[in-house]
Amino acid sequence: MFELLLGVPLIVLLCCVLLRRLNRKYFVLSLCKRLQAEDGSPLESKIAVMPGRTRFGNNFDLLNFTPSTVFNFMRDSCANARGRNYLWYFFGSPMYNVIRAEEAEEIFQSTKLLTKNVVYDLLRPFLGEGLLTSTDQKWHARRKALTPAFHFNVLQSFLAIFKEECHKLVKVLHESVESEALVLNQVIPQFTLNNICETALGVKLDDMAEGFQYRESIHAIEAVILQRICNPFLYNSLYFYLYGDYRKHIDSLKIAHDFSSSIIERRRRDFKRKELGGVDDFGKKQRYAMLDTLLAAEADGQIDHQGICDEVNTFMFEGYDTTSTCLIFTLLMLALHEDVQERCLEEVSALPEDTDSISVFQFNELVFLECVIKESLRMFPSVPFIGRQCTEECVVNGLVMPRDTHINIHIYDIMRDPRHFPNPNAFQPERFLPENTVDRHPFAFVPFSAGQRNCIGQKFAILEIKVLLAAVLRNFKILPVTRFEDLTIENGIVLRTQQKVKVKLVQRVG
Ligand code: HEM
Numbered sequence: 001m002f003e004l005l006l007g008v009p010l011i012v013l014l015c016c017v018l019l020r021r022l023n024r025k026y027f028v029l030s031l032c033k034r035l036q037a038e039d040g041s042p043l044e045s046k047i048a049v050m051p052g053r054t055r056f057g058n059n060f061d062l063l064n065f066t067p068s069t070v071f072n073f074m075r076d077s078c079a080n081a082r083g084r085n086y087l088w089y090f091f092g093s094p095m096y097n098v099i100r101a102e103e104a105e106e107i108f109q110s111t112k113l114l115t116k117n118v119v120y121d122l123l124r125p126f127l128g129e130g131l132l133t134s135t136d137q138k139w140h141a142r143r144k145a146l147t148p149a150f151h152f153n154v155l156q157s158f159l160a161i162f163k164e165e166c167h168k169l170v171k172v173l174h175e176s177v178e179s180e181a182l183v184l185n186q187v188i189p190q191f192t193l194n195n196i197c198e199t200a201l202g203v204k205l206d207d208m209a210e211g212f213q214y215r216e217s218i219h220a221i222e223a224v225i226l227q228r229i230c231n232p233f234l235y236n237s238l239y240f241y242l243y244g245d246y247r248k249h250i251d252s253l254k255i256a257h258d259f260s261s262s263i264i265e266r267r268r269r270d271f272k273r274k275e276l277g278g279v280d281d282f283g284k285k286q287r288y289a290m291l292d293t294l295l296a297a298e299a300d301g302q303i304d305h306q307g308i309c310d311e312v313n314t315f316m317f318e319g320y321d322t323t324s325t326c327l328i329f330t331l332l333m334l335a336l337h338e339d340v341q342e343r344c345l346e347e348v349s350a351l352p353e354d355t356d357s358i359s360v361f362q363f364n365e366l367v368f369l370e371c372v373i374k375e376s377l378r379m380f381p382s383v384p385f386i387g388r389q390c391t392e393e394c395v396v397n398g399l400v401m402p403r404d405t406h407i408n409i410h411i412y413d414i415m416r417d418p419r420h421f422p423n424p425n426a427f428q429p430e431r432f433l434p435e436n437t438v439d440r441h442p443f444a445f446v447p448f449s450a451g452q453r454n455c456i457g458q459k460f461a462i463l464e465i466k467v468l469l470a471a472v473l474r475n476f477k478i479l480p481v482t483r484f485e486d487l488t489i490e491n492g493i494v495l496r497t498q499q500k501v502k503v504k505l506v507q508r509v510g
Pocket of ligand 1: 133381458
């Protein structure tokens, strides 16, 4: 009896001591290894370690969130970190959050940190192992094969497509002049989806019976991915199967995948018959599409049918919402800043009258318009954060990161850092005039990411955006309807607003 009375407290004491020791290296209640400073100093002297809401690290901080609360949570974390990068212990892994350009640089430049983190797993059912989600050899080979699809000459051929879609949209906008307000979210996404569909797949979505269903399926896929982003329990496939919109997701994926797969099959038949450059089903001359680069790679044995599907779906996904988000925010900013709008109008008025004759070079020369687009991307980056993962223990920013540590680079916060962009919440396109960028940190402005895994479509996107903005500015004066204070920003797959963005267009005369 005496032994028992003495033994039990001793064992408890021993367990407590062991647990304390273990807890120094491992965050026991969050089931993960801790980060350590490489030089042995306390971690808190290097970065901010965010206390969780419970004793289980930050595991339960993000439960039942909505897209807007996810956005606010990230901004609050950034504010609480007081200008330092910060750490969460989150569902079995440390999650290192970078909000400073200086440390982001090392990650962007690293040739080892190329693997994407857990958030991208949610995209895999849609995108498979496409350029955005793949890693290692597969990514290297695909990136190399696809780079020519974004060559300057190819962009030149896409310009005609952008202009055609632009004419169509401007017609619709003329009809809106009579109305009280134009809802940008109702017209801009259709423009960018049509553009990416024709440039990537070589088909005109508006001419296709399945076009509407495809568009709807893309929206439905996004909605489910968003649902999962907002509840980390739904990252787990079984939990998602049991409690998420699993069935709906599978149905929408099937529609989107069948659509792209059938177009690929059709184009492959033409490709094999060497009929590219001939006429399509509607009797029109076939133009180059990015898909052709993939079919040529298939003929060389570099990629299979599934690989082509994954890449095409990735282009559709990456090239659609990102660009429309940027266009919507830029048009809103132009409406809210009349002086900026007038300066842009002055610049685009110097372009030739005949829109069809404007070249890529001439669009490139719209320097101030580009400053406006950049400033809009700085304040409202379509992709507010990106993720990486350590596939083995590594040292990053002087921190020893255990295997599977997640890294989030918060592009949004980096580009609102007052050290690099004084008065960061003010819309000031002049910041991007060449003379004002000389001393800026090279990684302070990164809306397209940077380093090896930067956006392959950035020139494509800027050209597409410029073509539409120039046409809108030449035809209409844009007046504000939505005030900035009316908007709630959300962290969806891309940055967006909870409310629809409205402007009023007034036809320009002369
Ligand atoms: C304003 C428009 C756009 C923005 C802000 C944007 C931003 C980005 C960012 C931040 C990344 C890095 C993602 C990451 O590391 O997780 C990325 C990657 C990518 N983007 Fe874009 N993007 C835009 C338009 C486009 C367009 C139009 C296309 C295709 C036509 C495209 C295709 C891609 C692809 C394929 C990747 C993956 C590249 C790789 O990992 O090698 N993007 N984009």
